[in-house]
Amino acid sequence: RLLYVGRLDPRKGVDTAVEALAKLPGEARLELIGGWDAAEEERLRRLAHDLGVDGQVHFAGHRSRAEIAAAYGRADATIFPVRWEEPWGLVPLESMARGRPVVATGRGGSAEYLRDGENCLLFDAGDSGALAGALRRLARDPELRRTLRDGGLATAPLHTEAVLNQAVEQALQEAVGGVRPALVA
Helix, strand or coil: CCCCCCCCCCHHCHHHHHHHHCCCHHHHCCEEEEECCHHHHHHHHHHHHHHHHHHHEEEEECCCHHHHHHHHHHEEEHHHHHHCCCCCCCCHHHHHHCCEEEEEECHHHHHHHHCCCCCECCCCCCCCCHHHHHHHHHHHHHHHHHHHHHHHHHHHHHHCHHHHHHHHHHHHHHHHHCCCCCCCC
8 A cells, every 4th residue: 555645746756656556566556645737647547557557546636634644544655756856845754754664766855854774765766666676675574664664753753843943943043143033013
């Protein structure tokens, strides 16, 4: 049970996940949740059909926060296959916070916190064979799953909104010499 959360956009590499599905056992399933681009959805549906995995891909569309949390809970792994320099990448952190392994490209901002073999498995963007290989490795290695779960659970709390806000406030205070600006009424 594989999960992708995010926009359907060619830069997000969802096609890599669909292609990887064709290289996995027939019982593998991929759920796609997120914002929609109708043309990209149609392209991905055609790709899944052409690869013979259309019955294994579920296009769930936009879901509530509670439904997304539930999807993380039932997933065996979350895939973050971005091709572009994604500015941050919240999805891996959300997955880690739910104790789910992440398989990702580590492009862009997610490279700040993704560590191959420690809190995720990394693969080269666009390489569906490498993604499938990482997923097979994860499926057959319970110790690796445990390591990634534990590493992810340790990583996620370091990157919350509160932690970020505190770091920004501290940096701003240091920039102005530690002086807090007066509030204007």
